Amino acid sequence: MSKIRLLIADDHPLVADSLSLLMGSVSTIEVVGIVRNGVQVLDFLEKYEADVVLLDYHMPVMNGVELLARLREKHPRVKTIMLTMNEEATFIKESIQAGVDGFVMKSAEKTELIKAIQVVSSGKKFFGEKVVRKLAEVPDDSSATGRTRVQDIQSLTKREIEIIRLIAEDLESTEIAARLNISPATVDTHRRNLMKKIGVSSAVGLVRWGLKNGVVGET
Amino acid sequence: MSKIRLLIADDHPLVADSLSLLMGSVSTIEVVGIVRNGVQVLDFLEKYEADVVLLDYHMPVMNGVELLARLREKHPRVKTIMLTMNEEATFIKESIQAGVDGFVMKSAEKTELIKAIQVVSSGKKFFGEKVVRKLAEVPDDSSATGRTRVQDIQSLTKREIEIIRLIAEDLESTEIAARLNISPATVDTHRRNLMKKIGVSSAVGLVRWGLKNGVVGET
């Protein structure tokens, strides 16, 4: 059996190089390339081949989820594993919906990542322990705590995501309205729905939640 | 000459392991341990010895800066290198003031980190290219852009940091005031000073900046 050809995509050279060495030390894996953003992944796959791509969610130019869509389209045979610091459910679901084959957190042990690569390359899906636990988060008594439960949160509307992102950019309702060509009143409604869904009572709360859940970009 | 004994502290096993392998592959370096938070660094140094400690800024239990103070006190001979994703000046200055010996960003090349370890272990200070560039950010014409320049930003007061953190926790001025046993008016003044220093015009702006600069915790 030939080795699994692995492509690593991470915008931090130090992390990418280290990871490469770590994975390269596994006898069944061969690191065929290291790139630093989504576009480079596509470029690489134009010229060379890979069985599995290890994707960092946080990448400039083209992030993990955006890339997934294109990969599905152009290179459906290539398997993908999302690697992230973030542990939120929204995040994971977003990736799964985008068609990722595996999901591993950076806080996982190396053995888990190795297993993920092997499982995924064999055509199956792999989701780590912690990942599964996160997804399984029980829809516990939200009326008692007053907090919206994870299940509900995950269902932010496209428009709502746009709105929360613009709010995070510190724009006023009127500005957001102008940019989206809708009425400020509508923006207000969306903001209110968001606050209700998420369970906060101010724009600051929204932004924090957005950051934490990867809905809003870090930079 | 004996090898440089390196201790790695990072809360992400995957990253730490990889880094360990990468650094261990350098002939002049020997990785003597891997720990996942500040407290463990201290524990480790109680029993074993190390020449250089590689610290991740973001660590639970005891973060990089907190740890630096204790290290200076208990193990002044141990050299320290701060490793971070973040590229902001505030951050770097905070570490330098806390007495760090070197500063390298995760977006750096591995050669830079290796060099840092060698330079630092020889008793000198090491600050990477990008780091220096960040610090050197020219005090350019802030009156024209209207933006407060980096130099000014760096000097957030202790109290101001407390305030910005509480603002990020989505508390109202009155709540913050109550918690710090001061008048809401004072909170207001601090908030205003913060906004002026940072160059934003709302709480959302403050929070974003705080997150970006590590003044406000992610979780």
Next chain:
DNA sequence: GAAAAAATACCGCCTGGGCGGTATTTTTAG
């Protein structure tokens, strides 16, 4: 011990955000 920086505090103004409700149109899913 004097000068500088930080922390404290107040007055007043006004606007945008948060919150109560309601309702129509468009899109999506079954």
Next chain:
DNA sequence: CTAAAAATACCGCCCAGGCGGTATTTTTTC
């Protein structure tokens, strides 16, 4: 094709937050 979900939009209320000043006390630094 129809019911549900999403997106659109408005009325009105109220107050906390943002902004203009100013000023005193405490702490730090040199």
